Amino acid sequence: MEHGADGAGLIELFATAPAVVLIDATRSGAAPGTVQQFDAAAGPLQADLFHYSTHRFGLAEAVETARALGDLPARLVVWGIEGADFGPGEGLSASVDMAARALVTRLKEEMGPW
Secondary structure (H helix, E strand, O other): OOOOOOOHHHHHHHHHOOEEEEEEEEOOOOOOOOEEEEEOOOOOOOHHHOOOOOOOOOHHHHHHHHHHHOOOOOEEEEEEEEOOOOOOOOOOOHHHHHHHHHHHHHHHHHHOOO
């Protein structure tokens, strides 16, 4: 599922699914395309990693709001892919595109058939 709206829409998803895996852009200063994994069910996400969006209510805020409401899924894994350029425009840099494709392939293999 692709979710392009603000983080508030994620809360609804969290409340209806026992397990959720999310992929989002991060900005930590690592090399573009660097992949990081976070167990968001175990504790808060580092909000400044996930705030590069056109939305004021992003992923970290959605996770913590759902946690406060008791609507966080039992398993919530967030994968962050370090972005290269957060300015206006479309498309991914080559390193980010390659990392995203590799991560999706990996997750498909690990999760098996739905």
